[in-house]
Amino acid sequence: MANSGNSGSLKNIIEKFIRQFKDSRQAKIFIFLGTIGVFFLTLLLAFPNKSYNNRPIRPVKGVQLEKSFSNRAGFQKREDGLKSIANIKEDVEEILKVRIPVYALNVNGKDLAVFKTKDEASNLLDDIVKPFTQDEEAKIEEIGFKENTKIVKKLVGAEKFAENLEYGEILDYITKGTKETKIHKMQKGENYWVIAQKYKINPDDLIKANPGVKPETLQIGQEISLVVPKPLITVVTKEIMEYNEEIAYETKYEETEVLYKGEVRVKMAGEKGEREVKAKINKENGIEIERSILEEKIIAEPTTKVVLKGTKNPPPKIGTGKLAKPTSRGILTSPFGWRWGRRHSGIDIGIPTGTDVKAADGGKVIFSGTKGGYGKCIIIDHGGNVNTLYAHNSELLVKKGTKVFKGQIIAKSGNTGVSTGPHLHFEVRKNNTPVNPAKYVKY
Ligand SMILES: [Zn+2]
Structure with a gap:
């Protein structure tokens, strides 16, 4: 901090003062020194956030001091006009505390990260939702967070801000719920099934670990994450999708005397139909939660499969004394x-x-x-x-x-x-x- 030199010497004076005051023989001298001390601090009270000893108290570079600084630093006067030593000490420490305004990403009442600017905080939200808005076939109707999420302007101690992570680390931490990283580079002949088996993880988790990656378009050398995410924030999307899907055919049985009981024969093969569907799909972190069909249009009706089922009693299962051909053709x-x-x-x-x-x-x-x-x-x-x-x-x-x-x-x-x-x-x-x-x- 830029003002650490000032604060160090001030602190020393006060600590020395307290030590010496304990020695009763020199009490008078120390009361005198104390009076000088009070005089000094009164000066400071008169010019609270400007200077001390003609040297300016500077804020941390690049940040603003909190507006209420001067009030916080104000001294409470005792009734007798003198301040207790303990009060003086507290007041000085209060002066030393530098509080800076930040923009905190607050999720369900908990600050997950703080940023210097509001833009940085809102960029982070954009980057969190980005992987879930990449599907070109889907039309995103609504996007938001499941948790109560807001950007809050607040004041924090400078030391707390110093502990903050880099932007990329924050993004990683919030979307994965962990600082751990584990990467696999795709090799020839590998797919999600192979990787899942190799690392003993669920293929579904592999999909979760790589939002925005289409498993069917994986390339050799592409890096995929093996860390199963437990995101600290849930991206909720409501998408409209239009797609074609198959309609399964039904199977109908027809009885026939041509066949023996227990025998079946396909009379007509079934054919699948097709329909055009417009659906609304709700997803959480890219995983489908709910699908409702908004519109559907039949393009081709399915054809029912017809199966003949024998009703004729089979002949007795004994030799008749006359052999028949074992095949009906050949x-x-x-x-x-x-x-x-x-x-x-x-x-x-x-x-x-x-x-x-x-x-x-x-x-x-x-x-x-x-x-x-x-x-x-x-x-x-x-x-x-x-x-x-x-x-x-x-x-x-x-x-x-x-x-x-x-x-x-x-x-x-x-x-x-x-x-x-x-x-x-x-x-x-x-x-x-x-x-x-x-x-x-x-x-
Ligand atoms: Zn033969």
């Missing part, structure tokens, strides 16, 4: 018998992967699983020592032990096991010996 690509020096134990039916594979007759599933070169395979026992085998499937739909009826879909065809392309390998076995399926089914 061509014979390899017959039963000798082929390239090896005996082919069944017939190959060329069909695209995913084609329905049906039980050739009613019976009981005695194998369902992967079987060496057969790949995903099913074997059905029809009774009378007749079995059928279905190989190279992509998907098995019945388990071992299940009783099936003739024509029931038991698998989806495929290309698993030792197979050179999508097809069904179909075998008929009598007394565990493969026989020519062409004797039973025609392709």
Whole structure:
């Protein structure tokens, strides 16, 4: 402080005075000195905020002294016209206190920061709300703070102002609620999910930690904050947004005698519709709190999905003694018998992967699983020592032990096991010996 030299010497005089006064032998001398002291201070009272010892008492550079300074520094006179030592001491300390006007950001009655100028304080408020007003697609209708927030002009001790943080630090502290910083530089192949997992933080918190950053537009080398904010102030925005959204389709079931009970078939695929929406969205620190639809216009109605549901009683789940074709389409690509020096134990039916594979007759599933070169395979026992085998499937739909009826879909065809392309390998076995399926089914 500029006036510290003055105050130091004045303080010394008074302290010396008090020390010496305690020595009763020299009391008379000290009463005399005291009188001089009172004279001095009376002078000071006459020229309170101007000078002392012909030297000006200067305010702190760049700040104004409080207007009421002179009144505060005024001495209370005792009735006998003399001032007590304690009063003198208090008065002097009061003079030494320099109070300066500041603009405090007051949130719910608590000063979070003080600034030299009102502009600086209002700039801070602008900078706090800035990240939440960046969405170009939204029209901000209203912006404010959840907390009772105001800029208050007040007087504080100079020493308090000296403790104040830099502008950037204040902004960081108020928006994050902490002075901690932790940054991650985006690497190739990283996104919020990867970062969240790496640092064991919630992806939602990562979004909160980086307001104004669009996760889908992150660039390699971009720095993101890992500090989950607990802001000391809540920015409330009310936005109007216009956007298009999908309308889900409904699913309707129609009964049909064409299908067996338990069987379903899609008659008509559903199609999503689309609507234009105008909505009001309330957000707190960028997080949606409430959404109300103001207007909506249907652009395309959705198309209902229609599913057929079978009502026909299934045939008995026993062998009928007559085999049917295991697929409703497909061509014979390899017959039963000798082929390239090896005996082919069944017939190959060329069909695209995913084609329905049906039980050739009613019976009981005695194998369902992967079987060496057969790949995903099913074997059905029809009774009378007749079995059928279905190989190279992509998907098995019945388990071992299940009783099936003739024509029931038991698998989806495929290309698993030792197979050179999508097809069904179909075998008929009598007394565990493969026989020519062409004797039973025609392709
Ligand atoms: Zn084969």
